[in-house]
Amino acid sequence: xKRREILRRSAAAGLLxxxxxxxxxxxxxxxGDDKGDGGAYQGTKSEQNPLGVKEDAPxxxxxxxxxxxxxYAKAHEAMYQEKYPKAEIKHSATQEIxxxxxxxxxxxxxxxxxxxxxxxxxxxxxxxxxxxxxDLGELLAAPSLDVPGKTVRDTLLPGTVExxxxxxxxxxxxxxxxxxxxxxxxxxxxxxxxxxxxxxxxHIALCRQIKAAGIAPWTYAGLHPRYMSWPLIxxxxxxxxxxxxxxxxxxxxxAWKSDAMKTAADAWHQIVKDKFILxxxxxxxxxxxxxxxxxxxxxxxxxxSWLESEQKDVTPAxxxxxxxxxxxxxxxxKLPFEAIRGTAGEPFMVPAKAKNTAGGLExxxxxxxxxxxxxxxxxxxxxxxxxxxxDGVELPFGLATVVKALDASGANGFNWxxxxxxxxxxxxxxxxACGEFFSGRISPxxxxxxxxxxxxxxxxxxxxxxxxxxx
Amino acid sequence: xxxGRLPLILSFLLPPLAIYGIFVLSPYLQAFxxxxxxxxxxxxxxxxxxxxxxxxxxxxxxxxxxxxNNAILLAVVPVVTIALGLFFASMLTxxxxxxxxxxxxxxxxxxxxxxxxxxxxxSVVIIALLWKEIYSPTSGLLNGALRxxxxxxxxxxxxxxxxxxxxxLAVMVWSxxxxxxxxxxxxxxxxxxxxxxxxxxDGASRATMLRKITIPxxxxxxxxxxxxxxxxxxxGFILVQLMTNGGPNFxxxxxxxxxxxxxFGSENxxxxxxxxxxxxxxxxLSVAVxxxxxxxxxxxxxx
Numbered sequence: 001x002k003r004r005e006i007l008r009r010s011a012a013a014g015l016l017x018x019x020x021x022x023x024x025x026x027x028x029x030x031x032g033d034d035k036g037d038g039g040a041y042q043g044t045k046s047e048q049n050p051l052g053v054k055e056d057a058p059x060x061x062x063x064x065x066x067x068x069x070x071x072y073a074k075a076h077e078a079m080y081q082e083k084y085p086k087a088e089i090k091h092s093a094t095q096e097i098x099x100x101x102x103x104x105x106x107x108x109x110x111x112x113x114x115x116x117x118x119x120x121x122x123x124x125x126x127x128x129x130x131x132x133x134x135d136l137g138e139l140l141a142a143p144s145l146d147v148p149g150k151t152v153r154d155t156l157l158p159g160t161v162e163x164x165x166x167x168x169x170x171x172x173x174x175x176x177x178x179x180x181x182x183x184x185x186x187x188x189x190x191x192x193x194x195x196x197x198x199x200x201x202x203h204i205a206l207c208r209q210i211k212a213a214g215i216a217p218w219t220y221a222g223l224h225p226r227y228m229s230w231p232l233i234x235x236x237x238x239x240x241x242x243x244x245x246x247x248x249x250x251x252x253x254x255a256w257k258s259d260a261m262k263t264a265a266d267a268w269h270q271i272v273k274d275k276f277i278l279x280x281x282x283x284x285x286x287x288x289x290x291x292x293x294x295x296x297x298x299x300x301x302x303x304x305s306w307l308e309s310e311q312k313d314v315t316p317a318x319x320x321x322x323x324x325x326x327x328x329x330x331x332x333x334k335l336p337f338e339a340i341r342g343t344a345g346e347p348f349m350v351p352a353k354a355k356n357t358a359g360g361l362e363x364x365x366x367x368x369x370x371x372x373x374x375x376x377x378x379x380x381x382x383x384x385x386x387x388x389x390x391d392g393v394e395l396p397f398g399l400a401t402v403v404k405a406l407d408a409s410g411a412n413g414f415n416w417x418x419x420x421x422x423x424x425x426x427x428x429x430x431x432x433a434c435g436e437f438f439s440g441r442i443s444p445x446x447x448x449x450x451x452x453x454x455x456x457x458x459x460x461x462x463x464x465x466x467x468x469x470x471x
Numbered sequence: 472x473x474x475g476r477l478p479l480i481l482s483f484l485l486p487p488l489a490i491y492g493i494f495v496l497s498p499y500l501q502a503f504x505x506x507x508x509x510x511x512x513x514x515x516x517x518x519x520x521x522x523x524x525x526x527x528x529x530x531x532x533x534x535x536x537x538x539x540n541n542a543i544l545l546a547v548v549p550v551v552t553i554a555l556g557l558f559f560a561s562m563l564t565x566x567x568x569x570x571x572x573x574x575x576x577x578x579x580x581x582x583x584x585x586x587x588x589x590x591x592x593x594s595v596v597i598i599a600l601l602w603k604e605i606y607s608p609t610s611g612l613l614n615g616a617l618r619x620x621x622x623x624x625x626x627x628x629x630x631x632x633x634x635x636x637x638x639x640l641a642v643m644v645w646s647x648x649x650x651x652x653x654x655x656x657x658x659x660x661x662x663x664x665x666x667x668x669x670x671x672x673d674g675a676s677r678a679t680m681l682r683k684i685t686i687p688x689x690x691x692x693x694x695x696x697x698x699x700x701x702x703x704x705x706x707g708f709i710l711v712q713l714m715t716n717g718g719p720n721f722x723x724x725x726x727x728x729x730x731x732x733x734x735f736g737s738e739n740x741x742x743x744x745x746x747x748x749x750x751x752x753x754x755x756l757s758v759a760v761x762x763x764x765x766x767x768x769x770x771x772x773x774x
Contacts, residue, residue: 098735106512130511439627
C-alpha cells in the first residue's frame with residue numbers, strides 16, 4: 001500500500017470518528033432532562049423535621065471564597081452535621097461560581113446549596129427565567145430552629161424576603177445585611193476638628209475646608225465607578241421618596257431622568273467641578289482607592305458595609321471608620337437625613353434540580369438560627385439578616401456604626417434592586433456612565449441620558465426577562 | 472513488510488485524531504450549533520432562533536466598538552512588535568562597531584537577550600497585574616517618574632478613555648517583543664556571514680544591510696511572526712480583562728471580552744456569545760489567510 005493511500009484512509013477514519021465523538025461527548029445543551037429531579041431525597045415531615053429532610057442524604061455546599069472566607073460556612077455545616085450525623089457533607093469554596101457550576105446546572109446535577117456571589121456570580125435574571133432555582137417559601141413558614149414560637153420569616157430583618165423575591169416567589173436568601181453609605185475616619189475628623197455634614201451645602205463647604213487642608217475630600221473606585229451611583233441615587237431617593245427607586249427598578253420610561261435624579265446629579269456634579277476628587281481616582285480600582293482613603297489621602301469614600309473587613313489588613317489602628325447617610329439636599333426632602341440604603345446581600349440559593357433540596361432548605365434554617373447567625377457575626381464581623389444576631393457580640397468599630405446607622409434609619413430605610421434584576425444595567429451600562437460623569441467628561445444631563453439609554457436597551461431586549469415590584 | 476506498517480501507523484494516527492475530534496472539532500461544531508439558539512446557559516432548554524443572533528450582532532454597537540479596537544490592534548501591534556524585534560535583534564547580532572568585519576553584536580549582547588526575554592517567562596496574568604500597578608495614577612511607577620520630572624498632574628492612564636486602550640496596547644507590544652528578538656536573532660545567526668562581509672566590502676550601510684539583506688532573508692520568519700501577532704491582536708482578552716475590563720466607557724473593549732462578558736460576565740446569553748465566537752472564528756481565519764497570501768514571496772535558499 002502506498003503511503004499516500006494510508007494517509008488518505010486514516011484521514012477518512014478521522015472524519016468518521018468526529019461525529020462519533022460528538023455523540024460521545026453529547027451536545028453541551030442536551031444534558032439533563034427537564035423533568036426536574038429536584039428533591040430526590042425526601043424524608044417524612046414532622047414537628048422536629050418540618051422540611052422533610054432525609055437524615056442520611058448527602059448535602060453539597062459551594063461557598064464563594066471572597067471577603068467572608070469559608071470558615072463561617074464550615075461552622076454552619078458542623079451545626080447541620082450535629083443534627084443529622086448520618087448526612088455526609090461535601091464542602092467546596094471557589095471564587096468562580098459561574099464558570100465552575102455552569103456545566104453542572106446544564107447537566108442537571110447542581111450542588112444543593114450555592115453561595116452565588118462575587119464577580120463570577122451567575123446572573124439571577126437568567127437563573128430565575130430558566131426556573132433553575134428552588135422556591136424557598138417553605139423555609140419561611142418553617143419554625144425557627146432556636147427561637148421558640150417564631151417562624152423563620154419572623155426572625156428576618158425587614159426587606160430580606162422582598163429582595164430575594166422574583167414575581168412574588170422567594171427564591172434567593174440574601175444572608176448578610178449590607179448598608180451602603182459614605183464612609184469617613186472618625187479619627188481624622190476629630191484630629192482636624194471637622195464634623196460630618198448633614199446637608200449638601202454644608203457638605204460642599206466641608207469639602208472646601210478639607211481641600212484647603214491639603215487632603216482630597218473624595219476618592220472612588222474609578223475602574224468600578226458604579227460605587228458612586230449608590231450615593232447619587234440615594235440622594236435622589238431621599239429627595240423624591242422611594243418611588244424614584246421603584247421607577248428605576250421597574251424600567252419605567254425616563255425613570256433615570258426624573259426631577260429628583262436631575263437634582264441629585266446636579267448636586268453631585270459639584271464635587272467633580274470643584275475638583276474635590278483625589279487626582280488620579282479614575283484610574284484606581286476599588287482596593288487602590290480604598291487603600292488611598294485608609295492612608296488618609298482622601299476624606300470620603302462610597303462603599304457598602306463590607307468595607308471594614310475588606311480593608312482589615314491595611315487600616316491603621318485607631319482609624320475608626322464610620323458610615324453615614326448621604327447629606328440631605330434641603331428641607332424639601334421626602335426622607336430624613338438618617339434614612340440610609342440597607343439591603344440584604346450575599347445571595348444563597350438552592351438549585352431547583354438539587355438532589356437534596358430539603359437538606360438545602362434545612363441548611364438555610366441552620367444559617368438563620370440565632371446560633372448560626374451569631375457565630376457568623378463573630379467570625380466575619382458582618383451583620384446577618386437575622387434580628388438580634390448581634391446581641392451580646394462585641395462588634396468592631398465600623399460595624400458598630402453600621403448598626404447605629406441602621407437603627408437611626410429605621411422605617412425610613414430604602415433600597416433598589418435593578419442591579420439584581422438586570423445585572424448588566426448596573427455592572428456595565430450605569431457603571432460606564434458613572435465613569436464618564438465622575439471624571440468630568442460629561443454633564444449631569446448627558447450622564448442621566450446615558451443611564452436612560454442603558455435602561456431602555458434592557459427594556460427593549462426581548463431575551464431579558466422583566467420583573468416588576470409593587471413597592 | 473509494507474502491510475505490517477499499516478496497523479502501526481493507524482495506531483499512532485487514530486488516538487490523536489480522536490482526541491482532536493473530541494476536544495477541538497466537536498466544541499467548534501457545537502459552538503456553531505449553539506450560535507443559532509437562544510440558550511441561556513443554566514438549563515438544557517435552548518430554542519432554535521436561526522440567524523437571529525447574527526442579525527443582532529450586526530446592529531450591536533458594543534460589538535462594533537470592540538471590533539474597531541481589535542482592528543487597531545491588528546494594524547499596530549504586529550508592525551510595531553516586528554519592527555522593534557528586528558531592530559533589537561539586528562543590534563544584538565550585527566550592531567557592534569568594532570571596525571572589523573562588522574557582523575558582531577553590541578557589547579553585552581548575551582545580557583540584553585536575557586533581559587528582553589524576561590516578559591516571555593512571566594505569565595500574562597502577572598504581566599497585566601504588574602503593569603496595572605505601574606500605571607496606577609497615585610502610586611504607580613510611571614506617574615512617580617512623571618512627577619519627578621515636574622509634571623504636576625499626570626494622566627490617570629487606565630482611567631482615561633484617551634489613554635487606556637493605548638496603555639494596554641503598549642503592554643501587549645512589550646510582552647511580545649522579547650520573544651521575537653530571540654526568534655529573529657536565531658534566524659539571523661543562520662544567515663551566512665560571507666553575504667554580510669561582501670556587502671560591507673561594497674560599502675553598504677547598516678540600514679541598507681538590514682533592508683536589502685537581512686529582511687529579505689528573514690522573510691519566512693517574519694511571515695510566521697506576522698500571523699502569530701495578527702492572531703494575538705484579534706484576541707488581547709487576558710490583558711484587557713485584567714487591566715481595564717474594557718473600560719472606561721468601553722474604550723478598551725475587545726471582541727474576546729465582549730464574548731466573555733456576554734456569557735460569563737454581566738449576562739448569560741450563551742447563544743449570542745457563541746455567535747460572537749463564530750464571528751471571531753471567521754475573522755481570525757480570514758486574517759490568517761490574508762496574512763499568508765499577502766506576505767508570500769519567493770523563498771531564497773542559501774547554497
